[in-house]
Amino acid sequence: xxxxxxxxxxxxxxxxxxxxxxxxxxxxxxxxxxxxxxxxxxxxxxxxxxxxxxxxxxxxxxxxxxxxxxxxxxxxxxxxxxxxxxxxxxxxxxxxxxxxxxxxxxxxxxxxxxxxxxxxxxxxxxxxxxxxxxxxxxxxxxxxxxxxxxxxxxxxxxxxxxxxxxxxxxxxxxxxxxxxxxxxxxxxxxxxxxxxxxxxxxxxxxxxxxxxxxxxxx
Amino acid sequence: xxxxxxxxxxxxxxxxxxxxxxxxxxxxxxxxxxxxxxxxxxxxxxxxxxxxxxxxxxxxxxxxxxxxxxxxxxxxxxxxxxxxxxxxxxxxxxxxxxxxxxxxxxxxxxxxxxxxxxxxxxxxxxxxxxxxxxxxxxxxxxxxxxxxxxxxxxxxxxxxxxxxxxxxxxxxxxxxxxxxxxxxxxxxxxxxxxxxxxxxxxxxxxxxxxxxxxxxxxxx
Numbered sequence: 367x368x369x370x371x372x373x374x375x376x377x378x379x380x381x382x383x384x385x386x387x388x389x390x391x392x393x394x395x396x397x398x399x400x401x402x403x404x405x406x407x408x409x410x411x412x413x414x415x416x417x418x419x420x421x422x423x424x425x426x427x428x429x430x431x432x433x434x435x436x437x438x439x440x441x442x443x444x445x446x447x448x449x450x451x452x453x454x455x456x457x458x459x460x461x462x463x464x465x466x467x468x469x470x471x472x473x474x475x476x477x478x479x480x481x482x483x484x485x486x487x488x489x490x491x492x493x494x495x496x497x498x499x500x501x502x503x504x505x506x507x508x509x510x511x512x513x514x515x516x517x518x519x520x521x522x523x524x525x526x527x528x529x530x531x532x533x534x535x536x537x538x539x540x541x542x543x544x545x546x547x548x549x550x551x552x553x554x555x556x557x558x559x560x561x562x563x564x565x566x567x568x569x570x571x572x573x574x575x576x577x578x579x580x581x582x583x584x
Numbered sequence: 585x586x587x588x589x590x591x592x593x594x595x596x597x598x599x600x601x602x603x604x605x606x607x608x609x610x611x612x613x614x615x616x617x618x619x620x621x622x623x624x625x626x627x628x629x630x631x632x633x634x635x636x637x638x639x640x641x642x643x644x645x646x647x648x649x650x651x652x653x654x655x656x657x658x659x660x661x662x663x664x665x666x667x668x669x670x671x672x673x674x675x676x677x678x679x680x681x682x683x684x685x686x687x688x689x690x691x692x693x694x695x696x697x698x699x700x701x702x703x704x705x706x707x708x709x710x711x712x713x714x715x716x717x718x719x720x721x722x723x724x725x726x727x728x729x730x731x732x733x734x735x736x737x738x739x740x741x742x743x744x745x746x747x748x749x750x751x752x753x754x755x756x757x758x759x760x761x762x763x764x765x766x767x768x769x770x771x772x773x774x775x776x777x778x779x780x781x782x783x784x785x786x787x788x789x790x791x792x793x794x795x796x797x798x799x800x801x802x803x804x
Binding site: 544561 | 649753778788
């Protein structure tokens, strides 16, 4: 299963895997930015004063957290063309990936914002700050410190979950691995290489997340 | 109902629920296996400073940082059809459960280790000073306290395990997602497709939310 000639074959097609690796990085980066913005927005709605918005955001978060990413990806991929919206697979992939991860990210931000002592925002309100100013100037800078370590963990999840996009033939690492290995009937070395590439992305981030967490706990 | 022609709503729902039963079988089996294997791994990781601890740590770190889909796909292709002269029955299902177990046990191990870390060190020292053996300390002092930190994240992990079973559709196992894809392939109109997806999402969501609700109730 791991003969020498297989390895030479795999490494002679290194460009395929490099392309997949870059694909994973680019779709993850785009989703990361979207995810971050969306999480923050949802978290602000969750701590805002509008009861209806708070409730709806909570329900949506629960829904996206508790349904598989694959269902969401397939939904966008299959339904959008039927109602006349033509989006590339990259857009579909990054939208669904970021929405899915944001449902967890929003919960992290929400908890972080709530972890800032109430007195901080009360003091700011009493000085005539509005909701937005209180958040951006007083609460969020403090909340970020709490939120960053678990958010880094979510980034790892995001990168791992980007593999699900292979199911809609987005040319990222998982898709390249699967199609190349099926084409050449070389499985062992291909999967091992792909695993190492995923590790190269995720392991440093996971370590970083753990170290940051230790630091904030102290 | 004409809406789901050529099938009735009942038939569609029955087919999906049949998929759900296989989803639950895969998820429950992997969860039970991962719970056993992952707990042992987490305890070894927590206690061990030597070779075994390092080995458990390496397993946890490596497996946790690889997508579960990679395990599912590679197990499908790399699991032998025969072990000796024994033919593995239902290979797709077995490889699905094995892949999910390998991945989930690493996640469980990390949760267990975190829970054990959460118990103050003084508890260990007190127990050992009273002449408790390592095993007795774990069994009577540490684990009962750690369970409180472990239970909720463990249920969260089980929910993600249940969600991840949807990826087993690449194996052609007829679980919920596979059955959904089969049914949706029969429909052409947006309204029908949307409705079936909503149904599938609703089923997943309902099961998971119920699981979490029960977990919170038990925790009190």
